[in-house]
Amino acid sequence: MRLKGKTAIITGAGSGIGAATAERFAAEGARLVLNDLNAADLTRTLTTIGGSGHERVGGDVSQEATAERLVATACKQFGGIDVLVNNAGIHFIRDITETSSEDWDGVMAVNLKSMFLCSKHAIPEMVKQGSGSIVNLASISSFVGQEMEGQSTYLYNVTKAGAQQLAVSLATRYAADGVRVNAVCPGATRTGQIRHENPNRSGEAEAAIWEGAGGVTPLGRVAKPSEIAAAILFLASDESSFVTGSSLVVDGGYLAR
């Protein structure tokens, strides 16, 4: 029960890493305020974790009103906020020459502005109570250039570099206030991310992407969402009490090559 008595907000908790983190946090005793754009998926996560004693705040987390509601709900229902997991995100595969301004703004908003907004509203509450832990979902993509299906994932990678840097900058600024901020950098993790990026891609094409990703990973496979949730749990809990501004790479050795 490593999160017993703690309140955690998790964005994008309807599927993949966010859903696995909600399951793990609930099992470790946390009271959760869960967000996702997809109401049906969010309901499924709440059903899986047993629903009662947790709160939901649906909606687009790149909108400031959603971030405000998340924090207000945690404070009103549970008296404060101990953990914020900035997890919601979308993948994007397209060369820069094929990217519209709207694409750029949209991916930046979901992947990075959402982290800015949730952190902006959560930090004052954490400072008030003198403690808190924020975990940003960055990626191996924060550190390298990557291509998939013949095109670049540069825009996704830029947002993930931003997620990592946001963690570092907030960590030094709020350390004296007792607020720790870290990034988790997963390698390829089998979730709905690729399907959500392009629902028209065939099952075979999606399988080829996962197979290719496993093939370039020294451990020879992609991660399970629960393996990323375990790292998020470590950074969220008091077991990482002397860890701030760090980037925990959970990638089966991908970046070590």
Ligand SMILES: NC(=O)c1ccc[n+]([C@@H]2O[C@H](COP(=O)([O-])OP(=O)(O)OC[C@H]3O[C@@H](n4cnc5c(N)ncnc54)[C@H](O)[C@@H]3O)[C@@H](O)[C@H]2O)c1
């Ligand atoms: N799967 C991977 O290989 C991998 C690797 C590194 C990092 N990540 C990061 O992990 C995080 C979780 O991704 P995942 O792989 O579980 O993908 P996923 O698509 O399974 O889950 C993302 C969730 O975020 C939700 N979401 C999307 N836009 C939203 C918005 N505007 N507001 C609220 N919710 C929104 C989606 O509905 C979905 O439930 C993302 O930040 C992703 O970039 C994933």
